[in-house]
Amino acid sequence: MTENTFDVVVIGAGPVGENVADGAVKGGLSVAVVESELVGGECSYWACMPTKALLRDAAALRAVRHLPGANAAVTGELDPAAVLARRDAFAAHWHDDGQVAWLDSAGIELVRGVGRISAPRTVEVTGADRSTTVLTARHAVVVATGSSARIPRVPGLADAAPWTSREAASAQAVPGRLAVIGGGVVGAEMATAYAALGSQVTMIARDGLLPTVESFASDLVAETLKAHGVTLHLRTEPESVRRDEAGTVHVRLVDGTTFDADEVLVATGRTPNTAAVGLEHVGLTPDDWLRVDESLRVLGSDGTPIGDGWLYAAGDVNHRVLLTHQGKYQARALGETLVARSGGEPVDLEPWGRHAATADDRAVPQVIFTDPEIASVGHTAASAAAAGLRVRAVEYDLGAVAGASLHADGYTGRAGMVVDEDRKVLVGFTVVGPDVAELLHAATIAIAAEVPIDRLWHAVPAYPTISEIWLRLLETYGRAA
Numbered sequence: 001m002t003e004n005t006f007d008v009v010v011i012g013a014g015p016v017g018e019n020v021a022d023g024a025v026k027g028g029l030s031v032a033v034v035e036s037e038l039v040g041g042e043c044s045y046w047a048c049m050p051t052k053a054l055l056r057d058a059a060a061l062r063a064v065r066h067l068p069g070a071n072a073a074v075t076g077e078l079d080p081a082a083v084l085a086r087r088d089a090f091a092a093h094w095h096d097d098g099q100v101a102w103l104d105s106a107g108i109e110l111v112r113g114v115g116r117i118s119a120p121r122t123v124e125v126t127g128a129d130r131s132t133t134v135l136t137a138r139h140a141v142v143v144a145t146g147s148s149a150r151i152p153r154v155p156g157l158a159d160a161a162p163w164t165s166r167e168a169a170s171a172q173a174v175p176g177r178l179a180v181i182g183g184g185v186v187g188a189e190m191a192t193a194y195a196a197l198g199s200q201v202t203m204i205a206r207d208g209l210l211p212t213v214e215s216f217a218s219d220l221v222a223e224t225l226k227a228h229g230v231t232l233h234l235r236t237e238p239e240s241v242r243r244d245e246a247g248t249v250h251v252r253l254v255d256g257t258t259f260d261a262d263e264v265l266v267a268t269g270r271t272p273n274t275a276a277v278g279l280e281h282v283g284l285t286p287d288d289w290l291r292v293d294e295s296l297r298v299l300g301s302d303g304t305p306i307g308d309g310w311l312y313a314a315g316d317v318n319h320r321v322l323l324t325h326q327g328k329y330q331a332r333a334l335g336e337t338l339v340a341r342s343g344g345e346p347v348d349l350e351p352w353g354r355h356a357a358t359a360d361d362r363a364v365p366q367v368i369f370t371d372p373e374i375a376s377v378g379h380t381a382a383s384a385a386a387a388g389l390r391v392r393a394v395e396y397d398l399g400a401v402a403g404a405s406l407h408a409d410g411y412t413g414r415a416g417m418v419v420d421e422d423r424k425v426l427v428g429f430t431v432v433g434p435d436v437a438e439l440l441h442a443a444t445i446a447i448a449a450e451v452p453i454d455r456l457w458h459a460v461p462a463y464p465t466i467s468e469i470w471l472r473l474l475e476t477y478g479r480a481a
């Protein structure tokens with residue numbers, strides 16, 4: 001047994017754990033990071049990067065198809081093998097040497113194995129060779145263990161060797177027929193990717209397609225999926241799934257529909273990676289999400305920080321927002337919090353304060369890489385109303401903007417903004433259309449900076465760009481007399 005003491009011990013070297021460690025080390029603390037699989041986490045090898053690599057070639061090809069001159073230069077079809085090979089490179093061929101080298105260069109100690117809290121400020125790491133290393137933290141332990149795919153209890157499903165997002169992201173061959181259970185972000189993106197790669201895709205979206213985005217955006221994506229040959233079963237769910245000896249998967253829905261597939265992808269949400277973290281040693285329940293306060297300290301069942309506040313959780317595992325960029329934003333705040341607290345300095349947890357992750361509640365940007373892309377930040381009209389805000393929402397046809405019509409023949413898209421009528425600031429923005437991802441950050445800045453609507457009129461979009469949508473939305477909203 002090896003024993004070591006560090007200022008901070010981080011369990012999980014995904015994007016979030018890496019960034020917490022980086023911030024703490026930059027502030028002069030010593031940090032050990034424990035990782036049981038690959039340094040870089042889900043995002044690098046089985047989520048963000050490989051899935052976007054699977055989608056990118058088809059998106060580029062679609063863009064060319066809408067420009068007659070450029071289209072004339074395209075003489076072949078999409079090459080799935082080349083797409084998969086480029087994806088492999090983006091997943092670093094599932095080796096983490098590059099990220100390990102970065103940890104080394106940053107002065108962060110890597111301890112490989114499964115980390116488990118065994119006592120206050122103590123993490124026991126079990127290596128692949130069953131060796132045990134005990135790490136003691138002078139100041140804090142941070143849980144950044146992320147999340148995994150949740151498999152619903154559908155009779156036969158678990159025995160049918162279903163794909164999760166991991167297999168969908170890392171597949172070495174394109175199935176002839178793919179069934180997708182779940183109409184959320186993973187389901188919609190992977191249906192888009194595999195339909196373009198040549199699979200016959202059937203989707204089951206119990207709560208409708210992309211139920212949390214503005215319906216003008218999800219409706220357009222649903223139409224396009226159908227145009228690409230995807231069969232959509234909305235507002236129903238699987239009753240049973242069975243894989244026969246020949247390998248064919250038979251799916252029966254509760255509405256009586258039956259169909260067959262070669263693979264079945266389960267994309268029905270996430271479960272926290274907290275089964276093996278030793279939560280029982282701090283009075284919490286394994287498999288639960290970790291509830292945190294504004295400084296990301298883990299809360300016990302009585303709602304107060306565990307112990308004297310030595311345990312923190314950041315990223316997917318705290319269930320605030322399951323997105324890499326928000327987890328890394330939490331990590332930056334937490335790194336600074338750990339440095340401040342270990343030096344006896346105060347932390348600023350006021351809204352938008354240096355150590356607060358206020359954007360998690362008010363300005364979360366997301367791009368869904370479907371055809372077309374959906375980019376959104378902050379509230380939808382429905383979520384704003386549910387949050388008790390008095391809002392007015394306006395929409396505009398994106399295809400009618402000069403820059404969009406120039407961008408691609410037959411450009412189809414729509415945008416909407418949600419304005420807080422009491423404060424006269426933007427609280428939500430959604431745009432759907434080809435190549436809209438890069439439009440999003442302007443809206444994120446407007447919401448985070450709480451730019452008054454009156455001042456937004458002075459932010460003039462260049463002509464002829466798709467950004468002119470801003471002017472059209474403001475005109476639709478109307479200017480106060």
Ligand SMILES: Cc1cc2nc3c(=O)[nH]c(=O)nc-3n(C[C@H](O)[C@H](O)[C@H](O)COP(=O)(O)OP(=O)(O)OC[C@H]3O[C@@H](n4cnc5c(N)ncnc54)[C@H](O)[C@@H]3O)c2cc1C
Nearest residue numbers: 012014016036041042047048115145146315316322323324
């Ligand atoms: C298919 C898919 C696509 C996605 N695409 C995007 C996208 O485009 N953009 C975006 O922003 N987000 C995307 N996400 C979400 C994103 O992947 C997560 O929000 C992000 O990975 C969370 O980072 P994390 O560091 O909290 O957790 P993870 O990335 O899950 O990392 C946690 C790490 O902890 C390790 N670990 C777990 N338990 C232990 C233990 N006991 N001991 C030691 N190590 C442990 C794991 O091995 C892992 O390396 C996607 C998710 C999926 C499933």
Ligand SMILES: NC(=O)c1ccc[n+]([C@@H]2O[C@H](COP(=O)([O-])OP(=O)(O)OC[C@H]3O[C@@H](n4cnc5c(N)ncnc54)[C@H](O)[C@@H]3O)[C@@H](O)[C@H]2O)c1
Nearest residue numbers: 152182183184185186187206207237267268269322367368
């Ligand atoms: N581009 C991106 O930013 C991106 C891409 C992929 C994933 N992610 C993140 O990863 C997380 C996980 O994505 P996800 O799609 O797995 O979860 P999700 O919560 O987005 O969607 C899951 C969907 O599954 C459906 N569902 C649940 N149980 C079901 C059942 N028994 N039968 C049929 N349908 C069922 C729900 O209606 C829901 O719409 C998300 O929070 C997302 O933010 C982000």
